Amino acid sequence: MPFDEAHVRAIADRVAGSSGLEIVELEFHGSGKGRMLRVFIEKNAEGRRALQQQLQAAASAGEKIPSAVAGEQLSGVTHEDCANFSREFGTILDVEDAVPGGEYLLEVSSPGLDRKLVKRTDFERFSGSRVKIMTREPVAGNRHFDGRLKMLDAERIA
Numbered sequence: 001m002p003f004d005e006a007h008v009r010a011i012a013d014r015v016a017g018s019s020g021l022e023i024v025e026l027e028f029h030g031s032g033k034g035r036m037l038r039v040f041i042e043k044n045a046e047g048r049r050a051l052q053q054q055l056q057a058a059a060s061a062g063e064k065i066p067s068a069v070a071g072e073q074l075s076g077v078t079h080e081d082c083a084n085f086s087r088e089f090g091t092i093l094d095v096e097d098a099v100p101g102g103e104y105l106l107e108v109s110s111p112g113l114d115r116k117l118v119k120r121t122d123f124e125r126f127s128g129s130r131v132k133i134m135t136r137e138p139v140a141g142n143r144h145f146d147g148r149l150k151m152l153d154a155e156r157i158a
Helices: 005-018 045-060 079-096 120-125
Strands: 021-029 036-043 105-109 130-139 142-148
Touching: 005 021, 005 036, 005 079, 036 045, 036 079, 079 105
Parallel strands: 036 105
Antiparallel strands: 021 036, 130 142
């Protein structure tokens, strides 16, 4: 039985949703004993709003807040979130034998600062941020672009 990414993604979405999280990306790599299922999670929109409110309250109280990353761009995921998700998700995967073929490594983490922008909401959320874009097909002879994300419409990113 081959790996069914849609089924595993549905399980991941269900587990994440029950914990106020969402799945950013799911990757399955390798073969034999070197197989790895990597899942990137973050707080859902409601959780990110709560984190933003906490940061604003702390700033209002005079606490120094690092300004390297805007609060609305933080994933808000803690080590405990990753551990809890991994435990619950891994148990369901094993019980349902959703990753056939024996042993695999399950890795759960936040998407980090070098995250991929996948959904339209990702592009909207990170509007104004510096980005590196790699296209599938060359544009004006180039596939790699660095710049600031200014806008997104149905046909292009600027």
